[in-house]
Amino acid sequence: MASNAFKNSLFIKESAYKLGFLSCGISKAEFLEAEAPRLETWLNNNHHGEMAYMANYFDKRLDPRLLVDDAKSVISLTYNYFTNQSQVDPTAPKISKYAYGEDYHTVIKEKLAELLEIIRNEIGDVSGRCFIDSAPVLDKAWAKKSGLGWIGKNSNLIAKQQGSFFFIAELIVDLDLHYDAEFATDHCGSCTRCIDTCPTDAIFAPYQVDGSKCISYLTIELKNEIPSTFKGKMDNWAFGCDICQDVCPWNRFAVPHQEHRFNPHPELLHLEKKELEEITTEVFSRVFNKSAVKRTKFEGLKRNINFLKPLN
Numbered sequence: 001m002a003s004n005a006f007k008n009s010l011f012i013k014e015s016a017y018k019l020g021f022l023s024c025g026i027s028k029a030e031f032l033e034a035e036a037p038r039l040e041t042w043l044n045n046n047h048h049g050e051m052a053y054m055a056n057y058f059d060k061r062l063d064p065r066l067l068v069d070d071a072k073s074v075i076s077l078t079y080n081y082f083t084n085q086s087q088v089d090p091t092a093p094k095i096s097k098y099a100y101g102e103d104y105h106t107v108i109k110e111k112l113a114e115l116l117e118i119i120r121n122e123i124g125d126v127s128g129r130c131f132i133d134s135a136p137v138l139d140k141a142w143a144k145k146s147g148l149g150w151i152g153k154n155s156n157l158i159a160k161q162q163g164s165f166f167f168i169a170e171l172i173v174d175l176d177l178h179y180d181a182e183f184a185t186d187h188c189g190s191c192t193r194c195i196d197t198c199p200t201d202a203i204f205a206p207y208q209v210d211g212s213k214c215i216s217y218l219t220i221e222l223k224n225e226i227p228s229t230f231k232g233k234m235d236n237w238a239f240g241c242d243i244c245q246d247v248c249p250w251n252r253f254a255v256p257h258q259e260h261r262f263n264p265h266p267e268l269l270h271l272e273k274k275e276l277e278e279i280t281t282e283v284f285s286r287v288f289n290k291s292a293v294k295r296t297k298f299e300g301l302k303r304n305i306n307f308l309k310p311l312n
Contacts, residue, residue, distance in 0.1 A: 008123055009178040012075060015118045019111050020259060022078040022166050023159065025146025025180045029064045029071040029172060035141050061136040068129050068172040073179070075171040076139070076146040077115075078157075079108050081262055082165035082254040089272040093305045096216070096240025097165065099292040100269075101262035104167050106290070108132045112169055119173070128173035139168040147180035150187060153206040154194035154244035160187060163251035187250070194244035199233045203244065215241035219304045220296050226307045238276070238304045239293050265291070277305055 009026055016024040060066045064074055081098050098104060112130035120126050131137045140157045144150060149159035156164045188206075195203045202213035211217050215237045218226050235243060245251055265287050275283070284298045293301060 005176050006178040008175065011122055012115075012119060012177070015122075016075075016077055016115055019115055020079065021111070021115075022080045022162060023148050024078075025076050025143065025148045026177050027074050027076065027142060027145040027147075027182070028179050029068075029074050031063045031065075032138060032141055032145075035062060035138055061138055064137070064142075064172045067131075067135070067137070068174065069127070070174040071128075071172050072175055073173050073177040074142050074146065075173065075177075076143040076148055077112075077169045077171070078143065078148060078159070078162070078166040079104070079111070079169065080162070080166050080255070080257040080259070082163070082251075082257055083262070083264075084256050085264060085269060087269050087271070089270075091236075092271060092273040093238035093276045093308055094236050094242075095238060095268070095293065096242050098167070099239055100264035101259075102290040103292045103294070104262075105132055105134060105292070107259065107261050108167055108169050112171060116171055116173075119171075119175075123175065126173050126175050128171050128175075130169070130171055132167065132169040137170055137172075139170060142170060143168050145182045147183050150183050150185065151207065152194065152248065152250075153188050153192065154198075154203055154248070155207060155209040156245065156248075158187070158248065158250050160250065161253055163254035164245050164248060165251060165254045191249060193247040193249070197243055197247050199235045199243070200230060215243070220300075223300075226303070231307070231311070234308055236308055238301060238308060239296060265289075277309070279305070 012026070013024045065071045081104065083097055083100060085100070087094065109130055109132055112132065116128055116130060131139070133139065140151055143157050149157045152158040152164065157168060158164045192206070195206065200213045200215060202210050202215070204210055215234055218230060218234070219237060219239050219241070267287050271287070279302065281298050284301065288294055296304070
């Protein structure tokens with residue numbers, strides 16, 4: 001039985017790498033005991049802002065067996081999105097790297113479904129579900145538990161050889177597998193670059209993030225007007241924010257992704273400041289047709305860009 005679990009785990013990892021995943025680790029599907037008080041405190045302090053969904057399904061976030069019947073294993077995977085490309089006009093409102101190309105939900109969900117089908121074809125009748133950032137799964141906690149990295153002071157998962165410019169996804173399956181050891185060491189050391197450079201003080205202490213102050217939250221999740229207290233503190237970000245990752249020393253190991261679907265729309269990186277400030281619905285639909293930027297909709301992107309303009 002144990003040898004089968006090891007063999008199956010090896011097969012799953014090899015298959016994941018062939019599909020383009022950056023890393024793959026496996027952990028036992030069980031209650032995340034250490035995460036429960038942290039999540040409760042974070043919610044009680046209202047650090048989730050208007051992200052009301054974060055308070056929903058509290059128990060399911062902590063126990064994958066409530067998401068998948070008879071769940072035995074959580075397969076955690078990462079997928080690289082780092083790019084050396086950047087917007088040509090340094091004064092243009094900025095878009096986060098992860099949104100340059102096609103929406104990662106679409107790309108990675110297809111790969112997860114393919115991986116699950118490969119597992120079924122090789123191993124047999126395996127039941128499971130695919131998750132990528134759109135369900136009550138604490139992906140960073142599971143990735144750490146599966147040995148893929150540690151949680152940095154900016155609350156992102158960091159891997160020694162790869163940095164942090166990657167998406168995290170999961171397959172939760174009813175299959176006993178060989179489980180990897182949790183990543184037990186922290187390699188942030190005395191570094192505080194992410195804390196020192198966050199312009200809105202969202203990282204208010206090491207490993208403590210007030211999501212309601214994060215630029216990514218303000219430009220994507222927040223549906224109401226951006227509070228005036230953030231005027232002049234957004235560092236010209238119109239969608240998302242890469243600051244705490246750009247300054248992280250571990251991202252010197254990040255290498256450009258090989259996923260053609262993450263390549264930017266031909267026009268995106270060449271849009272100048274004036275063009276973005278005067279963006280039309282036609283340009284928005286054309287340039288961001290398949291992008292994650294669609295999440296904020298045209299009106300949301302316009303709101304963000306207008307907020308970045310200095311007061312007269």
